[in-house]
Amino acid sequence: MELWLLLILLSLGFFTYFTIQRSVANITRTPVWLLWLVLMTPVLIWSAWMLVYGKNTPPPLALTVGPFVLCPLLYWLLIQWGRPVPKPPMNQEVDNQPQMSLTQQMLPPNSETPTLRPITKQEETELRNCFPWGVYYLQNVEYRPQAVLCRGKLRTNPESAYQTVRENIEAEFGDRFFVIFQESFNGKPFFALVPNPQSQPKVGQEKETEPVTRPLFALGLVLITLLTTTVIGAEIAGVTAEQSQADPTVLLRGLPYAVALMAILSIHELGHYIAARFYKVRATLPYFIPVPFFLGTLGAFIQMRSPVPHRKALFDIGIAGPLAGFLVTVPLLIWGLAHSAVVPVSDASGLLNFQSLNPRFSLLLTVLSKWALGSQLTAKMAIHLHPVAVAGYIGLVVTAFNLMPVGQLDGGHIVHAMFGQRTGIAIGQVVRLLVLVRAMLEPDLLVWAIILLLLPVADEPALNDVSELDNWRDVAGLLALVILASIVLPPGTITELLNM
Structure with missing residues (x-):
């Protein structure tokens, strides 16, 4: 029984660390090992109880429910405390879209998050021209540290709208941006432009493509x-x-x-x-x-x-x-x-x-x-x-x-x-x-x-x-x-x- 439990703990611990590394390491500065320890705490507590008292002796209710409730909450808080959350400008309301970094979602693991180079007034005019009014009627452009959000009303089917807007933006800005088309929590589709890390060469170097295979x-x-x-x-x-x-x-x-x-x-x-x-x-x-x-x-x-x-x-x-x-x-x-x-x-x-x-x-x-x-x-x-x-x-x-x-x-x-x-x-x-x-x-x-x-x-x-x-x-x-x-x-x- 002890050997079986040890194998399960090792497998679960490895899988948990691997999952955290792949899923949240790029969206928070909280150390991965700390997040891993918090998530593994309930399993470690229950396993220790089983080793000491045997599987036929159930742990007290507080020890059973407490870690199960507190550790996921602490895990979420640690992620939020380590997440760089930008404050919206004073004259803008906080949107109700999913609170996720669009740029970081597009990056491979262990990549540095590229910063968004500011868009000039001329570029903003060019950007607005990329949204034909009969396809997607652009009403508002919002600037975030890692994305430009373009909100408006969809005037045609989503596939045609995305294809048209993406081609216009690529024709105007090249491969500078990823063009993302999402729905906010209120069901309204919006466009987001996030920097393409593959198009940003390092200082003093030419653009390089990371080998995949x-x-x-x-x-x-x-x-x-x-x-x-x-x-x-x-x-x-x-x-x-x-x-x-x-x-x-x-x-x-x-x-x-x-x-x-x-x-x-x-x-x-x-x-x-x-x-x-x-x-x-x-x-x-x-x-x-x-x-x-x-x-x-x-x-x-x-x-x-x-x-x-x-x-x-x-x-x-x-x-x-x-x-x-x-x-x-x-x-x-x-x-x-x-x-x-x-x-x-x-x-x-x-x-x-x-x-x-x-x-x-x-x-x-x-x-x-x-x-x-x-x-x-x-x-x-x-x-x-x-x-x-x-x-x-x-x-x-x-x-x-x-x-x-x-x-x-x-x-x-x-x-x-x-x-x-x-x-x-x-x-x-x-x-x-x-x-x-x-x-x-x-x-x-x-x-x-x-x-x-x-x-x-x-x-x-x-x-x-x-x-x-x-x-x-x-x-x-x-x-x-x-x-x-x-x-x-x-x-x-x-x-x-x-x-x-």
Whole structure:
């Protein structure tokens, strides 16, 4: 129990630090380690209580609820205290748009925020001429330290308006600005011009383009992850430490798990990468995160180094990964389940026990298990997973987690693109609470619920964040949410029909 808890803490701590580094490090001066410590405090307190008093002794109510309430509040306050908040001019009202730095959202990680060079009176006149009155009737220009906000009334469809205004501004100012089209909280579309960091050469230097793809680095991570997942796969296959020391070749028994898992993760990230390249979004190659424990890897990721042009691109890039990974996961999972063994259900059976997995927490997993194992899987039986089935099961969990409609997860991109940024934020808040309620009924999901609570609920906007999707993308988005529901929701009365 202590080793399992330590592995969970290490994985959760690494993931939390990585998430903070990617999501909020560029919008606040508060040290990342301090934000990380605040977010990890509830988990550390509860883990310490469990180690001292055991899992059967619940902590007092104050210790259970207090950190859960106070630490997120302190986390938010620390971000706000470290955030440089510009004061609006005395003759202007504070707008009700999302309070986020538009410039910082467009920057790659660890980049310095470029400052906005003041616009002269002549340039302001040229800027106003970029807004034809029949397309977007410009009424007010507001100056901020890192953006110029152009407010008015939309006179045509959003896509045509953005295309026209962006082309006019590029013709007048070149690549000096990113042109962003967003909706404020009151639903009125506005344009924002933020400095393009790629167009601002350093003093005494010519403009340089940061290399995005690092193939040797990516290949090195692949090879290291193949090694760590092979070692973990051998353990899953039943190879003991003594056997591997006596004959290292027995570690090859871990290759089926390693190859299957890495194929699922690779194709998931390649789906994102290919979609990003299709829309000419600068993106890194997929990078694996190898670890010598737990599953052998903490997954893979890509980073986008330029803004997403519009909501259609945001949708396509978001859905391409989980859809591609799901299409590979299902056949591998079915094959692995067909080669798995059934064992009697016991108190140790659960979501995290690969030797005695109870599939009845998931509708889709229940149906696939019954399909693969047939009459062997009855109401009193669990599954001893084949290593390939373990990889497929992990792929199913990864797909479900990424499809969660929260913040910058793939599902967050999908609902943002479908319903808009404000509605996407509301959906994310509701889903986080629902997962927390589900975790109270299924304690093995508690880590998942905590991670979702740590994630920022707001997704970054596309450059044109006003134009809506077409019908077929809406259908595809709803299908993705149906896949998510089939994975995370229990089968209910279907188990009786399947004799499970």
